[in-house]
Amino acid sequence: MIERPEELEEFTPYLMNRIIARYNKGVDQALKDVGVSVAQMRALAVLAEGGPSTINELSVLTVIKQSTLSRTLDTMERAGLITRQAQDGDSRFRLISLTDEGRSAYEAAWPAMLGMRDTMLKALSPDERETLNKMLLRIFYDIRHHDF
Numbered sequence: 001m002i003e004r005p006e007e008l009e010e011f012t013p014y015l016m017n018r019i020i021a022r023y024n025k026g027v028d029q030a031l032k033d034v035g036v037s038v039a040q041m042r043a044l045a046v047l048a049e050g051g052p053s054t055i056n057e058l059s060v061l062t063v064i065k066q067s068t069l070s071r072t073l074d075t076m077e078r079a080g081l082i083t084r085q086a087q088d089g090d091s092r093f094r095l096i097s098l099t100d101e102g103r104s105a106y107e108a109a110w111p112a113m114l115g116m117r118d119t120m121l122k123a124l125s126p127d128e129r130e131t132l133n134k135m136l137l138r139i140f141y142d143i144r145h146h147d148f
Contacts (some may be wrong), residue, residue: 019120022120023116023117023120024038026116026119026120027041027112027113027116030112030113030115030116031109031112033112034105034108034109034112035105036105036109037072039062039064039068039069039072040072040075040076040081040105041106041109041113042062042063042064043058043062043064043069043072043073043076043082043096044076044081044098044102044105044106044109045106045110045113046058046061046062047082047096047097047098047102047106048098048102048103048106048107051097052095052096052097053095053096054087054093054094054095054096055069055070055073055094055096058073058096073096076102079101080099080101080102081098081099081101081102081105082096082097082098082099082102083096083097083099084096084097085097
């Protein structure tokens with residue numbers, strides 16, 4: 001195992017990044033069985049839970065750069081997982097929606113996400129999980145710089 005200075009493990013952003021990197025690696029492996037990527041799953045989850053969105057909204061909510069997300073959406077559209085429709089006749093602003101196939105892919109992939117979450121948080125009791133989530137939400141809402 002690689003030794004790291006104690007100060008680094010006490011630096012919360014560093015620790016959060018390491019945890020999420022490990023989580024994403026596990027999710028990536030689990031989602032391969034379902035046939036979707038982590039980026040696609042993020043988009044599917046946001047659309048399934050929040051409804052149709054613009055690419056700007058999806059970029060913020062999925063935490064994916066817009067250029068990368070655009071390529072991901074192209075792949076998803078070709079696979080029949082989403083549709084993109086012009087808003088108010090302006091092709092520059094398109095609303096992205098799940099198709100029935102997209103909803104099915106989301107429902108097939110979601111158990112893998114839950115399983116990885118449970119693996120990530122297995123050291124915590126249900127009360128500790130709830131407390132952690134509440135604390136993270138407080139930080140999230142305090143640090144945000146937009147309406148999402």
